[in-house]
Amino acid sequence: xxxxxxxxxxxxxxxxxxxxxxxxxxxxxxxxxxxxxxxxxxxxxxxxxxxxxxxxxxxxxxxxxxxxxxxxxxxxxxxxxxxxxxxxxxxxxxxxxxxxxxxxxxxxxxxxxxxxxxxxxxxxxxxxxxxxxxxxxxxxxxxxxxxxxxxxxxxxxxxxxxxxxxxxxxxxxxxxxxxxxxxxxxxxxxxxxxxxxxxxxxxxxxxxxxxxxxxxxxxxxxxxxxxxxxxxxxxxxxxxxxxxxxxxxxxxxxxxxxxxxxxxxxxxxxxxxxxxxxxxxxxxxxxxxxxxxxxxxxxxxx
Amino acid sequence: xxxxxxxxxxxxxxxxxxxxxxxxxxxxxxxxxxxxxxxxxxxxxxxxxxxxxxxxxxxxxxxxxxxxxxxxxxxxxxxxxxxxxxxxxxxxxxxxxxxxxxxxxxxxxxxxxxxxxxxxxxxxxxxxxxxxxxxxxxxxxxxxxxxxxxxxxxxxxxxxxxxxxxxxxxxxxxxxxxxxxxxxxxxxxxxxxxxxxxxxxxxxxxxxxxxxxxxxxxxxxxxxxxxxxxxxxxxxxxxxxxxxxxxxxxxxxxxxxxxxxxxxxxxxxxxxxxxxxxxxxxxxxxxxxxxxxxxxxxxxxx
Numbered sequence: 001x002x003x004x005x006x007x008x009x010x011x012x013x014x015x016x017x018x019x020x021x022x023x024x025x026x027x028x029x030x031x032x033x034x035x036x037x038x039x040x041x042x043x044x045x046x047x048x049x050x051x052x053x054x055x056x057x058x059x060x061x062x063x064x065x066x067x068x069x070x071x072x073x074x075x076x077x078x079x080x081x082x083x084x085x086x087x088x089x090x091x092x093x094x095x096x097x098x099x100x101x102x103x104x105x106x107x108x109x110x111x112x113x114x115x116x117x118x119x120x121x122x123x124x125x126x127x128x129x130x131x132x133x134x135x136x137x138x139x140x141x142x143x144x145x146x147x148x149x150x151x152x153x154x155x156x157x158x159x160x161x162x163x164x165x166x167x168x169x170x171x172x173x174x175x176x177x178x179x180x181x182x183x184x185x186x187x188x189x190x191x192x193x194x195x196x197x198x199x200x201x202x203x204x205x206x207x208x209x210x211x212x213x214x215x216x217x218x219x220x221x222x223x224x225x226x227x228x229x230x231x232x233x234x235x236x237x238x239x240x241x242x243x244x245x246x247x248x249x250x251x252x253x254x255x256x257x258x259x260x261x262x263x264x265x266x267x268x269x270x271x272x273x274x275x276x277x278x279x280x281x282x283x284x285x286x287x288x289x290x291x292x293x294x295x296x297x298x299x300x301x302x
Numbered sequence: 303x304x305x306x307x308x309x310x311x312x313x314x315x316x317x318x319x320x321x322x323x324x325x326x327x328x329x330x331x332x333x334x335x336x337x338x339x340x341x342x343x344x345x346x347x348x349x350x351x352x353x354x355x356x357x358x359x360x361x362x363x364x365x366x367x368x369x370x371x372x373x374x375x376x377x378x379x380x381x382x383x384x385x386x387x388x389x390x391x392x393x394x395x396x397x398x399x400x401x402x403x404x405x406x407x408x409x410x411x412x413x414x415x416x417x418x419x420x421x422x423x424x425x426x427x428x429x430x431x432x433x434x435x436x437x438x439x440x441x442x443x444x445x446x447x448x449x450x451x452x453x454x455x456x457x458x459x460x461x462x463x464x465x466x467x468x469x470x471x472x473x474x475x476x477x478x479x480x481x482x483x484x485x486x487x488x489x490x491x492x493x494x495x496x497x498x499x500x501x502x503x504x505x506x507x508x509x510x511x512x513x514x515x516x517x518x519x520x521x522x523x524x525x526x527x528x529x530x531x532x533x534x535x536x537x538x539x540x541x542x543x544x545x546x547x548x549x550x551x552x553x554x555x556x557x558x559x560x561x562x563x564x565x566x567x568x569x570x571x572x573x574x575x576x577x578x579x580x581x582x583x584x585x586x587x588x589x590x591x592x593x594x595x596x597x598x599x600x601x602x603x604x
Contacts, residue, residue, distance in 0.1 A: 017483070086483040181319070181388040181389075182525075182526060182527070182528065183524060184524050184525060184526040185526055202507065205504065205507040205508075206507075206519075206521075208524065214597065215524050215598055216598065216599075216601070217508075217521035217524070217598050217599055218601075219508075219519035219521070222485060222486050222510065222517050222519070223484075223486060224484060224486040224487055225484070226484065253601070253602055256600075256601040256602070257601055257602055257604065259601075260601055287604060290604050291603075291604075294601075294603055295516065296517055296518065296519050297518075297519055297599050297601075298558075299518070299520075299555070299558040299559055299561075299562050299596075299599075300555055300558070300559055301593075301596055302559065302589060302592050302593075
């Protein structure tokens with residue numbers, strides 16, 4: 001079954017201690033789509049400007065990502081300029097040019113409206129709500145957000161979260177949304193807002209998944225080369241929801257496996273700039289790393 | 303088989319967002335000993351002043367901790383004053399009074415010298431070396447240190463580390479000791495200094511264990527109440543080495559279980575100030591939480 005993603009396509013300029021790149025392919029919908037494409041069909045809704053390189057379109061098409069929902073309009077593509085220090089967990093935004101993304105008013109093509117799995121990448125929650133009005137009865141709505149919307153559009157965000165099945169946010173966002181320093185308490189209060197599942201992304205410390213019944217802790221993969229963490233969270237979400245769309249398994253065990261597949265995909269994404277590592281990845285490499293995650297975390301019962 | 307620990311006994315004054323306490327029982331040897339006492343006999347070497355409350359001595363005795371190596375000398379007991387913010391991972395030291403600990407020159411009683419398991423808590427590496435000269439052929443030497451010794455006594459510290467089997471330090475210390483930001487690379491360079499095993503304590507993110515062959519990632523237990531993280535690292539080390547001293551199992555699988563027991567003990571320690579939670583703990587609670595760790599991390603193979 002196809003996964004529908006609504007989010008950004010961007011040209012990123014990034015500086016890390018390991019290098020500097022200009023106007024490379026980025027954006028939440030891009031990272032999500034490519035990661036999800038290893039597991040499921042992907043329907044992408046987004047917008048780019050006339051300057052968006054055709055080679056990026058070709059790359060997405062090669063991954064069998066359905067681009068009937070991608071609009072190309074007059075103007076420039078969304079640009080982001082960011083910088084990371086040796087602590088690769090926190091990006092410093094140097095410049096954001098929304099450009100054509102500023103007036104993004106997603107139209108969901110008829111062919112996409114029966115999507116069973118929907119990912120609302122980090123965009124204005126009012127737009128996320130408009131997307132939800134256009135889709136019929138999805139089985140799973142997953143959603144991301146950021147501090148800016150928590151601080152500036154809290155009411156709309158709460159509306160979105162109420163309709164969300166799986167909220168995927170980072171640790172600081174969790175605390176800020178719940179107004180609570182303790183993560184366990186924060187999660188309980190966020191689950192009370194509607195979602196059945198909350199996944200907290202913790203960067204190079206992994207991810208925590210909270211449901212009403214259980215907590216699952218997934219590590220990050222210890223990497224010898226972390227080049228660029230941009231897009232790791234969206235890549236995680238893509239692997240996670242792509243796997244679920246393929247397995248249709250929403251049982252605790254299946255969702256835990258999906259968290260590991262998400263972590264696997266994120267661990268590859270950060271090994272190179274942009275989607276460079278994801279674009280050459282094979283499914284057997286994904287399975288191999290999944291097994292490495294198992295070895296990494298296994299210990300005997302007592 | 304007994305575990306020998308050489309470290310501090312202290313009276314701590316601590317402020318956290320959850321409370322403020324003055325002159326409570328603390329110190330690396332105290333946390334370590336009480337945690338280890340659930341698994342093995344403990345021989346403690348340390349020093350206190352005349353002002354050290356007799357009730358603390360009684361508590362250690364009740365835990366069957368052998369105190370023949372504890373000296374009580376003229377002067378005041380070591381005092382530490384610290385403060386934590388909502389991010390309970392980083393302590394801010396407000397005051398340190400070494401007092402009688404300043405001239406600590408540990409004498410290992412004859413009865414302790416055949417110890418098979420030795421823990422050198424965080425003290426001057428020159429003193430750690432003096433301890434090692436007094437013990438015969440221990441099977442396992444485990445060791446902790448801190449940034450101060452990395453910056454001020456690096457040569458002596460490297461001597462100690464060379465003789466150490468299991469180095470147990472935190473993430474910042476790992477990077478600083480190896481002069482390397484990437485943890486995997488840092489670990490490889492530290493293992494080249496001598497230790498067979500490196501355990502990196504990551505506070506509320508858990509612990510990573512590196513050997514020449516494998517990496518093991520253990521989560522922290524998600525707690526609804528973290529009251530005071532003081533002593534969590536030493537408690538971890540106590541549970542870890544205590545379990546190994548009891549099992550005698552230095553195989554990969556056994557050491558992984560020890561890491562989980564260490565994490566279990568640390569998860570209890572932080573639930574209350576001082577050793578208050580550890581002092582009422584039962585072994586069946588420890589086993590229960592070990593099983594919770596298993597549930598927390600389990601996912602199916604593919």
